[in-house]
Amino acid sequence: MVLQQQECEEKWLMHYSSLHQILLVGDGDFSFSLCLANSFGSASNILASSLDSYGKVTKKYKNAESNLKKLRRLGATILHRVDAINMKLHTDLRMRKFDRIIFNFPHAGFYGKEDDNRLIQMHRSLIQGFFRNASGMLRAGGEIHVNHKTTPPFCHWNLTELASKSSLLLIECVDFNSADYPGYNQKRGDSARCDEPFYLGKCSTFKFIFSPSAYKIPNSLNHNGLAQRHPRVSVTTPQLSTKFDAPYPFNAHTAMNGSSHCAGLSQSSGCFQIFGGYFSHARETFGKVEYDIVSSVRRELDHAYMKYMAERPGCGLSGYINLLEELLDLSSSRSAWLRENLVCLDQQLMQAPQFLLGNLMAPCHHV
Template identity: 25%
Template sequence: MCVPESAGRESKDIMVPRRLLLVGEGNFSFTASLIDTLDPGVSVTATCLQHPADLEGDPVTQENLQRLRERGVEVRFGVDCTQLARALQAHERDFDRIYFNFPHCGRKAGVAKNRELLAKFFQSCADVLAKEGQVHVALCRGQGGTPADKPQREWHNSWQVVAMAALGGFILSDVYPFSCEAVPGYKCTGYRSQAKSFRVEGAMNHVFTQSSPLEGCQPRALRVRLGDRCFSCTEPEALAGKLNRRFLEASSCHPVKTINEKLIAELGRYFPLKRLKCSFPLLSQGGTSVLPPGTFDPLPAFWVSLHEDKSYSESLTGEITQEMEDVLLSFAELALPKSPGRDGYGAAQEGTREQVRLRLRSSLLAHAEAVIQSPDFLPGCLHILSGPVFRKCHILPFMMPAFHETLFILGLNKNRKGTCLASLLDRLKDSLDNLLTETLLEGSSLRTSVEFVLQPNGKDHIIHGKSLHLGPDCTENLIIGTVVTSTAVTHKHPCFAFVSINLDLLAMLVYDISDWRILWTFDNRFLKRFAPGKIEHFKSYSLYPPCYVHDISFWLDEKKGFDELEFHTVARAVSQDTVISIQFLGRFQHPETAQVSLCYRLTYQACDKALSPQLAASMQSRFRREIQRQLHVSPR
């Protein structure tokens, strides 16, 4: 990559480069040309694998070296790009940019050898690159193996640059044509400065940045204060990193929060609003609902167990105490059920070790009864409840185990029920359409549409959203919400409309976010791409993440049975949400024993982290062990 061309492509959250390292320089013509484009304060270190004696006979190289010395550029010989930490002392590291143009093992080395070179190079870069630095690798046409190459090589015949970078913890953040014209005087040379140079027509420059480690996303221990007592709980493994994220709080600039506020503001143009606080994500089992059976909780819930924690104050350092206090504040209004039976608060108060078992809320509709029974419920006012919900689900592109929901509750005049409901639907559709058109340029056509589909019962509706920009997986209409009407005979306002909106799916449609998992990332680069309260198209910082496919077959235990939803849940937990597809391949029954075997295909792909082939294989191995332990099957 050439610095002049890159300047306009820099993201606002990337540091201005001050220290550059160039590796694998042949005749040093790239460095000699590059220094003319740099600010005087930029420090440049140029290295090559050859020793000075190997370059004495090349007048072009000697001329470039003389020019570099005159400009104060540090030149080092005999530097192996796969062992940079060995060549550079600790105080010489922390480079903002590392450049490697047209790497090659030499002569007729095949793709396997060159992949190995790239893998070791990226692992070496991790030791000398600054935290927010970039690694630039220029490759000849087709070598990278990404869709940016025209034409794209078959994966097995490419250098698989993104997968090799993942071994060093890097993700591909940008890719574009390599331009020799941007650095006049640059002449690409072959391996070890051989006369035969590489063909740079159609070459691509790949820009890599460091990703957060996958290993760091483990279930967190959370503490809950109830009165003067403390309890601890652990996130379900399938929800690691998804509890207590506070995306909807006042201080948040998360896109889900922005979408929620804009939708509420749009509806506020037509209805008086009353916002209700919903700060606790846990619910007890049981309870009644004003809604018909099956209206909410369509999928099984996640359960957590609270254990009394007497060592809270004594065992924590000051730093961790502050972190845990933040957690306590978020759960401050959590209340255990008043009559939960054997799992209740009474057991905890008696000092026993019996656990309190609660389930995570799977729908805000569970709170509908409490809202409409409240003495300050106002007819004609749109009551609003927003918060995270959690539910077990199959692994599909637009099915998510955790998302944010907004529930709108409106009491309807019994005599004007039809008119009031029609008005609500019209206003809601207008509000959603306004959100979806906010980022459209003048003269462009709407690429996302919203449709209200009447259900067979003749009164409820499903809200469909269809987009043309979410890729081939979005071939069906997405269910972004529901409208349910209900009658409560004992209530003074017996007719109600409940509108449930999946804010995460709505945000994906509005911001052009193709992968729901990115909404839950801990990577600071995600939020830096959004201005508070502003809607703009999202540009991913992790391009063309590779996929890894693994098959698994196992014998069923006839006595235990087989729960496919739990199979998906275990896969989600073990893979830390990197399994993006589970495909059923077939069923086999042994002709003699009649024992049944199932076969599935799992596809692994990370959306914002470096997932290497080795790490995916390791996850698959653990998955085999876990289904044997949890589901009582016998892997074949």
Template identity: 40%
Template sequence: MIVMEDSEIRIRHYSSKHKILLVGEGDFSFSLCLASAFGSATNITATSLDSEDELSKKYMDAMVNVSMLARFGCDVQHEGFLENAKEMLEENGEIHITHKTTYPFSDWEIERLAKAEGLKLAKESKFERSHYPGYNNKRGSGGRESDKYFPVGECSTLMFIQK
């Protein structure tokens, strides 16, 4: 649900007035969903663990999405993230990581990894794909298989702050 209040546009826990850092974007459709809703992405940095070359091989729409994000003013970054994330946060900033919560994904222990980097879990919220029009979740690995949809299943958005 998109809500507009006094030049602020909100889509769930995201606001056009937030400075947003998105991690592990896959084909960048989630970033593009927010940018489209806000009408701008000058407040968004979107990251991918993949290089541009890997993105174009793995996801059919990735480079088109990246190009559209550039037109919205988004800062798109490739390769690497969590160890440097806290350095990118401004005062009162948050890092949101949306992740499956069932086995084997729960074994990734994202909260423990974030804690080791000096971050603290501030909030956890159930993720509902239907709240984000235009977002197409993708696998993330497996060559061209990465471009295939997968059932989201049980997911949460973990919101971290600096300790």
């Protein structure tokens, strides 16, 4: 029971949450993945990958075998022979979506001096292929993070330009400090010195989001060179008379529109006690465009299951299934209520002045 409660508790390390579905690409000796897993107390949300086979990884890095064993013990999914430039076609990845996709210090290999134009183009080709794949593997609101050196010649890779070709916008660029990730060891990954660390110097975490308008990056940059998240445009309109005064009618004390399905829904009801967080979450996120509804609802239902198992040990699943059926009835009633009232609102809008309709029909600018 205590373990279930711990797994349910959200934990953060820098930009990463234990509730994020995380994909790590080309993770060297897997020490970054292990760092996240140790911080979360679990790796059930982590999929860590390498370009090399298991045999090559454990031969190249002295700590790799130990790191991999610890990751598996914590519940991580491990994949080998995953190429960043075609990973979306991988059998175990083609149907997966992630909240965070991380590529730490991508490098095409040591084939000359880093300022050689030919080598820079090799690096750029690797990054562009990664962006092209990763852009289609994000959940709604997900982010792609690339940790990268920012001094010459590495700055000449121009990550922002490469990202825009895959409909990705740079939303933030923050300093990367390896000390923030205890146990992480950056590795050269190539040549006879593959297990040696490389000098980091000045480097940053570049954060990208998917946006169909990314090709307009030059017009979307602020003075820091970052694409801005456009806020939703608020349109002031005359108040319309409707049957309802809240987008989500469930609350702790009232029933919805007198529906028999919802009568008596109160803080003392078994359904509300278990799924109260779900009801509150639905009210708080109603109409938000940046939410991944499927994953957020699943997360709230997972929390409800953990709460049920913790508070009612020995009750078995039959009681929980009954509560789920009650929740389904409530959700069906809510959907019917919303349809009825949205039709009413639509009729009122059709009778509204033409200038008001023009404002309401104007597109909202948001990511």
